[in-house]
Amino acid sequence: MPRIPRRPSPIVAWLILAAGCASPSQPNALLERVDRAEAVWLREAPEAYEARQHRACECLREAAGPVRMTVTRENAALPGSTSEVVVSMTYESDGEPVPEEYRGGFYTVEGLFGLLRWSIEVGADSVEVDFDPALGYPRDVLIDLDRGTADEELIYSFELLEPADGPDPAAPPPPDIR
Numbered sequence: 001m002p003r004i005p006r007r008p009s010p011i012v013a014w015l016i017l018a019a020g021c022a023s024p025s026q027p028n029a030l031l032e033r034v035d036r037a038e039a040v041w042l043r044e045a046p047e048a049y050e051a052r053q054h055r056a057c058e059c060l061r062e063a064a065g066p067v068r069m070t071v072t073r074e075n076a077a078l079p080g081s082t083s084e085v086v087v088s089m090t091y092e093s094d095g096e097p098v099p100e101e102y103r104g105g106f107y108t109v110e111g112l113f114g115l116l117r118w119s120i121e122v123g124a125d126s127v128e129v130d131f132d133p134a135l136g137y138p139r140d141v142l143i144d145l146d147r148g149t150a151d152e153e154l155i156y157s158f159e160l161l162e163p164a165d166g167p168d169p170a171a172p173p174p175p176d177i178r
Contacts (some may be wrong), residue, residue, distance in 0.1 A: 027120050029126055034120070036142050038113045047108065048072045050162040052092060053106050056155035063102050066092045068161070073127025084108040112138040112158060119143045119154070135160065 054066040070087040071077050086108060089098040107115060118140065126144035143154040
């Protein structure tokens with residue numbers, strides 16, 4: 001099975017994001033982008049997917065990953081009423097399961113959308129996000145809750161590796177979510 005190329009490091013991703021994504025000074029515009037992207041995800045997402053996620057943080061390696069997770073979407077046939085369930089989560093480096101105490105630091109696609117909404121609601125100083133243009137999921141996320149506080153940023157890199165099924169290539173392109 002061919003492997004999808006690795007994503008840039010979180011530092012590189014942050015630099016790319018900082019160069020021109022949404023501004024937290026316009027939370028309504030950012031929330032509209034999140035809503036449009038999530039609508040694409042709910043419409044186009046596979047019923048199950050495998051993803052790679054890395055979290056950049058001042059934390060233990062066990063809390064940063066990268067991890068591989070397998071996720072199923074319950075009620076995927078009912079638009080807007082899905083629930084994502086993590087079937088497995090392992091460290092990419094050795095295939096060992098992620099201990100329960102570290103799982104909460106990693107998010108499914110629905111969890112990333114929730115994290116983005118929460119950061120907008122609490123008035124984070126900076127929220128930068130890059131969405132996958134075909135499936136709508138957040139690929140790179142940088143949230144700085146308070147510019148005056150060091151090391152509280154939330155930085156995630158998310159890569160969909162193996163969807164069980166993909167978007168219909170004959171379908172019209174999704175709306176612009178950039």
